[in-house]
Amino acid sequence: MSDRLGWLRGIGKALIVTVVGVVFLFPLYWIVTMAFKPQEEWQPIDGVHWVPDDWTLENFKKIFGRATDTGFFEAAPTDATNAIVNSIVAATGGTILAMLVGTLTAYGIARYKAGGGFLPFQILQLRMFPPVAIVIPLLIMYAYLELVDTYWGLILIYGAVTFPFVVWLMRSFFQEVPREIAEAAIVDGCSQWGALFKAVLPQVRGGLAATALFVFILNWSDFLLALVLTSEQVETAPVFLNGLQSAGAGQEYGPQAALGLVLIIPPAILGLAIQRYLVRGLTFGAVKR
Amino acid sequence: MAGIRLDNVTKRFGSVTALDRISVEIEDGEFFAVLGHPGAGKTTMLRTIVGLETPDEGDVYAAGERITDVYPGDRDIAIMFQNLALYPDKSVYNNLAFPLKQAKVPKQQIEQRVAEVARVLRIEPLLKRKPAKLSGGERQRVALGRAMVRDPRALLLDEPLSALDALLRLEMRAELKRLQRELGRTVVYVTHDQVEAMSMADRIAVLREGVLQQVDQPENIYHRPANRFVATVVGSPPMNFLHAEGAWSGGTLELRHPLFTVTTAEAASESLRGRLAEGQECLVGVRPEDVHVTSAPGIPATVYVTEPLGGETVVDLDLGGRLVKALVDPTLKLQENEAVQLALDGQRLHVFDAEGVGLLSAAGEPLFTVSAS
């Protein structure tokens, strides 16, 4: 009796996994195929082309400003290189800023209970605010400060917006480290700062890596803030991607997909680079439980 | 005064007073044990000495200097935490070398010192390993090594053996004691295990809820406890207490229990004259090893339960409605509910007042005689 149910349970599980898998992987599949489709196949009359009939690298060449084939309806040549560089600068800068300030804040809260019991929640509250609500006032403020369309402008806002995440995540990582490890370092002759850097931070390397990656991806994919706060100088990739449309060709799905695919690469590289730090078990053996 | 001194140290956490006006002087080179129940304030006391806690009142001195405000790293005192707190990301070698690197000791000296400590603690083969790959006993020794490596003027050990299994604990106890003798450094050793304290310490400080009860050599703690608490804290099975009433007949003090009477020798009686009045209640304390089951007529009692421990047997006896424990030879086989005769060793008796304050302990002197009523 239980055997038959087990069989059904297995089918059910497989079904759910398949559905979820499809939902998650479909966009990726779509982008990949679209990136290699020539213009004719973007919205063909005869229905969806699940696989490109005519694989092409045109879209990629287009976004790097070296289109040879101008297509049926002419579109202006475009070069995404600048936008990509801007994205890298802004996202990296914002991440570094958030990590620096956030990690120190988190340590202060975790170890010294800085700010009393409510500070962590107050910080998290900052994030509860949908950015869209503050974006116009922010623009006005930036205009006044002459930060519109500048690298620093983006870095500051990216840092500020992801700072609560860093605090929240790093705080829980710091809480995992027994306070005696910092104390041992202090008794061994370190200053408070020394204890943090030499004894505690090595314990949370995994946490730092995971948090940094998470925050980087948030900043990297930001569209709204960049849209409002930049125009030509510091236009980031997501904004640029949005701009890949023309009166003639409409939405240029192909190049958009190609750029989308290219934009996956930096976060992926970062992820691979820090992979070895995402290892649990660094504190095993240090402390008896 | 080359040792460590606490002068009226008080430490509070919120509404809880962890240390209450602690004043104690630890001699240089002494093995000093702090004994008490969990929560008594022992760890707080250690942390205050090393500087991880600052006293609310009072001061800490080392070698005559006031170190109350000195940063922990500058006190030249090392501590071994109960949970060891080894640096998990560093090898054993680097764990040991860390304090020396902080003190900017030249590399060659570091190597020498680490090698020496590793040799003494027999952890040389482990130098390249990380803490996660060590056994409990090995980690213990590395933590000890890290504390020893700077050759501090005092070593504070917080229940270093409590997590080890019985066999290892026995080994480490003897080793620690030998080590301390060789190094000649002051050791302040915190424990809740009275056997550890008794066997290792030059002097024991008994701590109860933040208040010092008695600071004395193990002998005296055992044979001349200052109060009931101290009497119960050392010695296993714990001391028996029997209620009696004081009665003065002539110059002699008698302690009257329904089933027996304790007669105090003259000189001893004199010393108690102001302290125990006629009819006043008191407690007669007698350790289980000083309660004997005799064949001769004595104090009547019934066997409640016997616990054979192999080398000796603990017998719980009903003495006039109260339970009393006695240690007897394992060859003596007693049955539950059997009636027996008891004799109490007058040379090992103790008298406490009704509040538990110690009045007099025989400690081997013939100060008391016990006779059945």
Place this chain on the structure above:
Amino acid sequence: MAEIRIQSLTKEFAGGVVAVKDLELEVPHGSFVALLGPSGCGKTTTMNMISGLERPTAGEIYFDGRPITRVAPGKRNVGFVFQNYAIFTHMTVYGNLAFGLKVRKDGRSKAERDAEVRRVAEIVGLSGSLERKAGVLSVNDMQKVALGRSMIVQPAIFLLDEPFSNLDAAFRAYMRTELKRIQHEMGQTMVYVTHDQVEAMSMADRIAVMNLGELQQYGSPDDVYNRPRNRFVAGFVGSTRMNFLPASLAPALAPEGRADKLTLGVRPEAIEIVAPGDARSTLDARVTLVEPLGAKDVVHLEVGGHDARVVGAPGRRPHVGDSVGLSFDPSRVHLFNDETDLAV
């Protein structure tokens, strides 16, 4: 009041770890059996199989002749007391004790249940605290509540897994006495898991000594202490560890010609320290450490390159470095052949 019979019980975990190997054990009606051994020896796993929390890989368990190996834990009618007292902190002591009775719905009147609660409270020593909230009790009292709660439903079998290990030494000693007395009065079959040989020795009728998943010896405290079957049991049981020395140091004590393949075991209290040249002295030794423990002294010695300990009454204490002689009664010497047998 049930008899437990364990037959060829084996438990293997994923990864090839054999926690319990081929265990054979019989716990008679109303007896108090201790499962004693170091951590990892398989005693807790065995207990878990008796209670039903683990399924054996092989073998059978019988309660009163009925195989219960596949019966769910809740249906086995066993009472548990664990290390971390599972009591309801928001209820009063009375409520905690009464809980098991209320849940059972066995047709008792309220007055009967009340009487039962008071009776158990009396036995465990909580009569005065019945109205207090369990959450504010001391750690010791909480454990008494846990004990009372499992007792009140009168299970046929009582299983206790190191229930007193978190409590202070004085209370542990007290509960040992009380538990033994309770068990004798109520006559329930009790299986008690511990790594503390003092607990096992003082309370149990029979002790099952285990190591690495295998039963080493099963016998009364007297058996296990005075007639250890192998070296492990001899070394594990006994407050101050037995001394093990190569028999070659005292060939007179070993049977003809086998002195170099045997190990001599003698308990610290069975040795007397005498003057070095004394006629009674069997071995020469040097004092390395003296531990005064109040009621007795433990003297550490070095004998022919090996460590030994002697326990004696306090009094004439030798000094570190003294040369002394060791005298012991040959009838109290155990001989072990690389871990298997003994011949005395």
